[in-house]
Amino acid sequence: MNVFPEHNYLAEPKGLKSWLLTLDHKRIGLMYLFAIMFFFMVGGIFAVLLRLELLNPGPDIMEADTYNQFFTLHGAIMIFLFIIPSIPAALGNIVLPLMLGAKDVAFPRLNLASWYIYVFGALFALFSILTGGVDTGWTFYTPYSSTTGGSVISMTLGVFILGFSSIFTGINFIVTIHKLRTPGQTWFKLPLFVWGLYATAIIQVLATPVLGITMVLLILERVFGIGIFDPAMGGDPVLYQHFFWFYSHPAVYIMILPGMGIISELISTFSHKKIFGYKAIAYSSLGIAFISFLVWGHHMFTSGQSEMAAMIFSFLTFLVGIPSGIKVFNWVSTMYKGSISFDTPMLYALSFLFLFTIGGLTGIFLGALSVDVHLHDTYFIVAHFHYVMMGGTVMAFLGGLHYWWPKIWGRMYNEFWAKVAVGLIFIGFNMTFYTQFIMGSQGMPRRYYNYLDQFQPLHAFSSYGSWILGLGFIVMAFYLISAIFKGKIAGNNPWGSLTLEWTTTSPPDPHNFAEIPKLEHGPYDYDKVVAKSTLEE
Amino acid sequence: MGESGSLHMPPANSTIAGEVDALFYFIFYTAIVLFVLVMAFTTYFIIKYRRRGQRELTSGVAHNTKLEILWTVIPTILVIIVFVWGFKTYLRMNIAPSDALEIKATGQKWFWVFDYPNGANSMNDLVVPAGKPVKLLMSSQDVIHSFFVPDFRVKMDVLPNRYTITWFEAINPGEYDIYCTEYCGKGHSEMLGKVKVLSEEDYEVWLASAAVEIPEGMSLDEAGAQLYTSKACATCHSIDGSPGVAPSFLGKFGSKEALVDGSEVLVDENYVRESILNPQAKIVQGYQPVMPTYQGVLTDRQIDALIAYMKTLKQ
Numbered sequence: 001m002n003v004f005p006e007h008n009y010l011a012e013p014k015g016l017k018s019w020l021l022t023l024d025h026k027r028i029g030l031m032y033l034f035a036i037m038f039f040f041m042v043g044g045i046f047a048v049l050l051r052l053e054l055l056n057p058g059p060d061i062m063e064a065d066t067y068n069q070f071f072t073l074h075g076a077i078m079i080f081l082f083i084i085p086s087i088p089a090a091l092g093n094i095v096l097p098l099m100l101g102a103k104d105v106a107f108p109r110l111n112l113a114s115w116y117i118y119v120f121g122a123l124f125a126l127f128s129i130l131t132g133g134v135d136t137g138w139t140f141y142t143p144y145s146s147t148t149g150g151s152v153i154s155m156t157l158g159v160f161i162l163g164f165s166s167i168f169t170g171i172n173f174i175v176t177i178h179k180l181r182t183p184g185q186t187w188f189k190l191p192l193f194v195w196g197l198y199a200t201a202i203i204q205v206l207a208t209p210v211l212g213i214t215m216v217l218l219i220l221e222r223v224f225g226i227g228i229f230d231p232a233m234g235g236d237p238v239l240y241q242h243f244f245w246f247y248s249h250p251a252v253y254i255m256i257l258p259g260m261g262i263i264s265e266l267i268s269t270f271s272h273k274k275i276f277g278y279k280a281i282a283y284s285s286l287g288i289a290f291i292s293f294l295v296w297g298h299h300m301f302t303s304g305q306s307e308m309a310a311m312i313f314s315f316l317t318f319l320v321g322i323p324s325g326i327k328v329f330n331w332v333s334t335m336y337k338g339s340i341s342f343d344t345p346m347l348y349a350l351s352f353l354f355l356f357t358i359g360g361l362t363g364i365f366l367g368a369l370s371v372d373v374h375l376h377d378t379y380f381i382v383a384h385f386h387y388v389m390m391g392g393t394v395m396a397f398l399g400g401l402h403y404w405w406p407k408i409w410g411r412m413y414n415e416f417w418a419k420v421a422v423g424l425i426f427i428g429f430n431m432t433f434y435t436q437f438i439m440g441s442q443g444m445p446r447r448y449y450n451y452l453d454q455f456q457p458l459h460a461f462s463s464y465g466s467w468i469l470g471l472g473f474i475v476m477a478f479y480l481i482s483a484i485f486k487g488k489i490a491g492n493n494p495w496g497s498l499t500l501e502w503t504t505t506s507p508p509d510p511h512n513f514a515e516i517p518k519l520e521h522g523p524y525d526y527d528k529v530v531a532k533s534t535l536e537e
Numbered sequence: 538m539g540e541s542g543s544l545h546m547p548p549a550n551s552t553i554a555g556e557v558d559a560l561f562y563f564i565f566y567t568a569i570v571l572f573v574l575v576m577a578f579t580t581y582f583i584i585k586y587r588r589r590g591q592r593e594l595t596s597g598v599a600h601n602t603k604l605e606i607l608w609t610v611i612p613t614i615l616v617i618i619v620f621v622w623g624f625k626t627y628l629r630m631n632i633a634p635s636d637a638l639e640i641k642a643t644g645q646k647w648f649w650v651f652d653y654p655n656g657a658n659s660m661n662d663l664v665v666p667a668g669k670p671v672k673l674l675m676s677s678q679d680v681i682h683s684f685f686v687p688d689f690r691v692k693m694d695v696l697p698n699r700y701t702i703t704w705f706e707a708i709n710p711g712e713y714d715i716y717c718t719e720y721c722g723k724g725h726s727e728m729l730g731k732v733k734v735l736s737e738e739d740y741e742v743w744l745a746s747a748a749v750e751i752p753e754g755m756s757l758d759e760a761g762a763q764l765y766t767s768k769a770c771a772t773c774h775s776i777d778g779s780p781g782v783a784p785s786f787l788g789k790f791g792s793k794e795a796l797v798d799g800s801e802v803l804v805d806e807n808y809v810r811e812s813i814l815n816p817q818a819k820i821v822q823g824y825q826p827v828m829p830t831y832q833g834v835l836t837d838r839q840i841d842a843l844i845a846y847m848k849t850l851k852q
Contacts, residue, residue, distance in 0.1 A: 304696060314624060365568075368619050445726075
């Protein structure tokens, strides 16, 4: 029989103050989790409303101005407030020290500060919504963003502040991974999720300052008219695009690399099988992180940049695709001769394989210069990045959330309803977004409030899909919340995993481990060790 | 040439389109093969190796050098083919033939103006001859726009204070959609146009007639009605009283308008003329100062015609 541990980080110390001033990485991670789930819901509501408006051509439920604000907010919220912090700051915070056998992250106070900075930045974003909104798109392209009305300044200031939160988390993780590994845990005995977080942290620290500088320049442009981006004063609006994508392309990998890390954990655990090509996966994360700094110009193939630049960026873009492909092949091979079970986290991992492969392969169309000219800024792009970001990162995030849920709360969710939700999300997602590939290559431009009649059937189908997708998330909200209070007690290691976080109690003690854990085997040594599942006892 | 298009691609109606489509379909079918392979192996493994009974030790196989080299090298070769192929066509798309017919295209919120070599201009409708390369010299009056004709597979951003170039050669006479594909605000999705491809003779006839301010034998208000659509007034100003980006023309002439500064103005000939040539001078309450100037786009006679047309729009 599993018993709920008496001493655990959820129960003690008690009181609101002990949460708000906590230095415990698990509590901070949990506070991040609540915050990002809130914004995921807000961003999701915007998405459903946008799709509702697009059900028919012409005005349905909102005006063009409202629509333009909604798609801007959907993008800005999902990117800056949800997906970037989702895996590192929420799940990573909770799991990373546990995986390393450490008591906490290297800088617990900095960790708490990063949460408060996140909240502070989020308040700026909410303030902008309440005071006129923003209608620039999440990319804030000049000169539109420097001339339009609304609360562009407070929104970009919010993004600037959120950047610091991201940088702090990155610094914290780099130092933690370098310094706080348990004795005997060499680099190649780290779980691959840690490698993913490490590669992510490098990008967070190196790329985010450029976004900060860009946002400051944009604010200065609006307030003082310094003219760096304003063509009327000799500035260059395309320079803004270079600055913006110099951060925002690596940021795509901030979003996907930790997700790839989770997928490695899930596929190995639920195949009960040693991961195939450990070093290839680990190095490819670093390879992706490095090359990701050199491909930003592929967002600008039709911007008027030189053909030479376009050629180089196209080449490097193809180069960055190879390591992602290698990872997919490694994950599939991991299942070979495994002992595969189909618990909910594994279903998310399989969904990821399906959707991310489509997302990756459609990237090849966009890297090819001549084809990109046709597809750029159409729904094809919208579909592509949703397959990568939602089909990839969000599926991995949900897989990770369900995988570590018993560790975080000490209780299981309802497996039946969890499988219903995966099914709804998978079907709804494909209905919503596969149609958008077809619309896009047929020429439907993105960010359109209105559209020509010929696109109506596909738009309608996509909107129906969004309802199924939304329903999946509603189901999930119900069973997850109910699991917190009524779920079956999970025990230390419900999945029979071999990484360190499963050796301590669920939920863990405030100090994580009773004593410094000894590393008795590698993270994926399923050929040497069988860890019994505490659920099956 | 595939005039009918397919599930994934619109009809191919320019000389470059076939080349773009060939690469599109090469990637498409290669991607399908790779996707099916990955999914087939996944499906086979999850069925064959599904857990039956207790957890037990599993195989320690975690490497296969030959396999790993293979799945690195094959995709690398494939993407290099795609890269070279894409770049070659891209160069062709970016270098206009020297004998191309040059037309100036100007984007502004939220319509296109096209200026032809003989001094004629058109709005939103780009009229070109079939079978002749056409080079567009493009710039914007305000924010960034992007000129996109799906049936021709051409797209290029249109920037303020800088010229960009695109070119195409239309194969068949017909009408093809133009979209703005760089987000430019409220009227972004209304910034539509058509490429009207005519036979070479028809094009010459059209070009000569377009240079005339008011077609012969047409009354002023009829000409105004034509200008209302051809000069894109219709994008923002309705004629049925429905509110849009800008005040409706219905019953506007002779009425009084409240301005943002609190004053009132009578909509007479001089006010309409001022609003066309210097739109920011008097802004009506409840609207944004977004209209561009038509200075140099409309002649005096054409403004007369528009005023005459507005007078006919009584409530």
